[in-house]
Amino acid sequence: EEKNNPGFKKEIGIENISDYWNKTVAPVKAQLCGLLATCDNPAEAWEKWIEKWSQFSVNAFLMATYEEVKLKLQQASKYKPEEDNDILESLKYLIPWPADAIVGYSTYSYTLQLDVSLVDFLRGSLGEWGSD
DSSP: GGGSSHHHHHHTTOOOOOOOHHHHHHEEEEEHHHHHOOOSSSHHHHHHHHHTTTOHHHHHOOOOOHHHHHHHHHSSOOOOOOHHHHHHHHHHTTTTTHHHHHHHHHHTTTTTTTBBBBBHHHHHHHHHTOOO
């Protein structure tokens, strides 16, 4: 499988565990930005995004297969397949993460618990609240 080819990750710009994390969550974060840009009601955009992605803990998201993520997204009541096609295609070769990569990310990020909501975990980085 292509994602298990060590050269593949380098081809898509993954040099380390931080790159792997950023590439994996970038489509999820980008979807929120897209919804906010195209929706007249920002609260509605946030609600839609939260409904989709709060179904996952960080750990469950990283361990999920492409098919599992697709099924969960389809189960969201506000599901529109065309909104998720690009995200799913982006994730196709990035998930599931190997167990060693999850442990490596947890250690690298000083995050002991990855069983928190993906939405809650990403919230701080979405607005870059901690940056200068």
